[in-house]
Amino acid sequence: MRKFSIGYHGKMLFIIVGFAIGVTSLVYSNYLVGKLRDKERHEIHLWSFAVGETVKAASSGNRHQAEILARIIDFSEDIPVIVCDDNLRVIQNRLIDPAVMADPEQLADKLESMRSGGRDPIEIPTAQGSIIRVFYDESPLLKSLQYFPWVQLSVFAVFIGFAFIAFRSSKHSEQNRVWIGMAKETAHQLGTPTSSLLGWLEYLRSQEGVEPFVVDEMNKDLTRLLKVVDRFSKIGATTNLAPRNIYELVAGAVSYFRTRIPKNVTLNFAQCTSEPMQGMVNDALFEWVVENLLKNALDALQGRGAIIVQLSLRDDKWICIDVRDTGKGMPKANFKRIFQPGFTTKTRGWGLGLSLSKRIVEEYHHGRIFVLDSEIDKGTTMRIMVRKL
Structure with missing residues (x-):
């Protein structure tokens, strides 16, 4: 039916x-x-x-x-x-x-x-x-009836408000179902070629004359591709959180990008406190968010500049991950708009990266992600906040 x-x-x-x-x-x-x-x-x-x-x-x-x-x-x-x-x-x-x-x-x-x-x-x-x-x-009856239209207006306003909220929620849910369907379909479509690539990689290892360094680098990229498939498959599913060392997760993302950035770009990473930073996170999804911010920062530099990643504590309750770049910056009017699905300032792009990042941080990890600061032609600082254990 x-x-x-x-x-x-x-x-x-x-x-x-x-x-x-x-x-x-x-x-x-x-x-x-x-x-x-x-x-x-x-x-x-x-x-x-x-x-x-x-x-x-x-x-x-x-x-x-x-x-x-x-x-x-x-x-x-x-x-x-x-x-x-x-x-x-x-x-x-x-x-x-x-x-x-x-x-x-x-x-x-x-x-x-x-x-x-x-x-x-x-x-x-x-x-x-x-x-x-x-x-x-x-008469008392007339005085009471004089307020009746205003009561009607109030009830009508509440009705319209609830109708708008329900309509917006329905539209938002429909969009979410579309994104979830796209993510799962992407994971499914990537599954077959990545499995095939694993086989070809093992074949290259067995061949003489192939530089081990080349095979190792290909293995790193293939491992990252498998992570991407895993991340897309987790969108819309129940997310399992576990205690993790936030410093190690961020350091891993920085390490991957450091060998793949232009030579005129520097990428620095520092922890502003010696205290342990344990948080309840999902490894695959949280790394995705950090990598997405690093990629956006790299795009903002346009081949030249610096990216600084810092970890710090706020009020002994929150772990803050700041990703700062020296790129083109953005106007204050875009601080919230960049998290809207479809919004992008790039000539190429779907405008989904930050929208998905916001959902992962706020809905799955109960944290926050926002623009901490930005100035035109001087750079932008993005901040992720997760609760400290």
């Missing part, structure tokens, strides 16, 4: 549809809040009109006026109301905190807050020539 999967365009369509639904819901919710606000204003104005007409028709004095006001206010039980006379003395109130009504300062602040937001008090003339002022506020 064929496994169903959503492609790139399907995922983008899913995010766009989700975005459209979220925006539509947000706009419609805001529209409903506006309609409810208009409805409440209309109701309070009708209520005030009814009060005014009732007061004008009343002929029995303030007692009847108070009774009518109480009944109508009870009818509008969901809208906070304060009814005052000409001198802002409270005649009646509804849904107002008693503590506010008991404190003149809080009451004044409450009347002022009711006046804000375009809610000017409604004035009702009485038969005696005085004016009753009706202050009103938005």
